[in-house]
Amino acid sequence: MIFSYIIAGLALVGASRAATVNITVGANNSISFDPPSVNASVGDTILFTFMSGNHSVISSSFMYPCFPSGNISSPFFPVTARSTRAYTFRFVVNSTAPIWLHCAQLGHCQSGMVAAVNAPTTGNTFSLYQQIAEGKASAPSPSSSGYPDTYGPPSSEAPNPYGPPSSQALYGLTSPHPSGSGPLLQPQLNRAGPHSPEISRASLRL
Numbered sequence: 001m002i003f004s005y006i007i008a009g010l011a012l013v014g015a016s017r018a019a020t021v022n023i024t025v026g027a028n029n030s031i032s033f034d035p036p037s038v039n040a041s042v043g044d045t046i047l048f049t050f051m052s053g054n055h056s057v058i059s060s061s062f063m064y065p066c067f068p069s070g071n072i073s074s075p076f077f078p079v080t081a082r083s084t085r086a087y088t089f090r091f092v093v094n095s096t097a098p099i100w101l102h103c104a105q106l107g108h109c110q111s112g113m114v115a116a117v118n119a120p121t122t123g124n125t126f127s128l129y130q131q132i133a134e135g136k137a138s139a140p141s142p143s144s145s146g147y148p149d150t151y152g153p154p155s156s157e158a159p160n161p162y163g164p165p166s167s168q169a170l171y172g173l174t175s176p177h178p179s180g181s182g183p184l185l186q187p188q189l190n191r192a193g194p195h196s197p198e199i200s201r202a203s204l205r206l
Helices: 003-016 126-133
Strands: 020-025 045-052 054-056 056-062 078-079 086-093 098-102 113-115 196-199
Touching: 113 126
Parallel strands: 020 045
Antiparallel strands: 045 086, 054 078, 056 098, 086 196, 098 113
């Protein structure tokens, strides 16, 4: 019994030490994550708040910033000037390894809309990652970077699963069928990766 109390107490201590790291998406109608590079410990939550536009949070690899790796994948969140509440998306950091992210909206990654968690301060830095996304720099070879690249670019013939949703598709709403829109598109989250993404259930009025 005493041992159970000790385990429970340690769990509470660990939970109390976990922090929430906030990142704003599309602040002031920008095409950006703010801040774009953050540091977090194992157990911390990365919380994205979508303020404007129609953006997403998709994981990638350092060498291929604008191609999805499949570990973290949010839907697109359309936020308009009439929206009364912003969408949020979060995942829990389960490793100290760098996490590379981008927005999959057409042209946004190539415009520098990328983010990173625990990016190195030398070598594969966030600045270099962003330059690679923008086409301003070439990715180092896996041997020279010191990190094996697991995710190569997809086939040019493969369909893009991250295209913008239908204008009638609303994510995060609890109503199964928006009026006159047909079936609601459900967000597809890959929960098999090393991180645990979650979407808020906050309603959004358009």
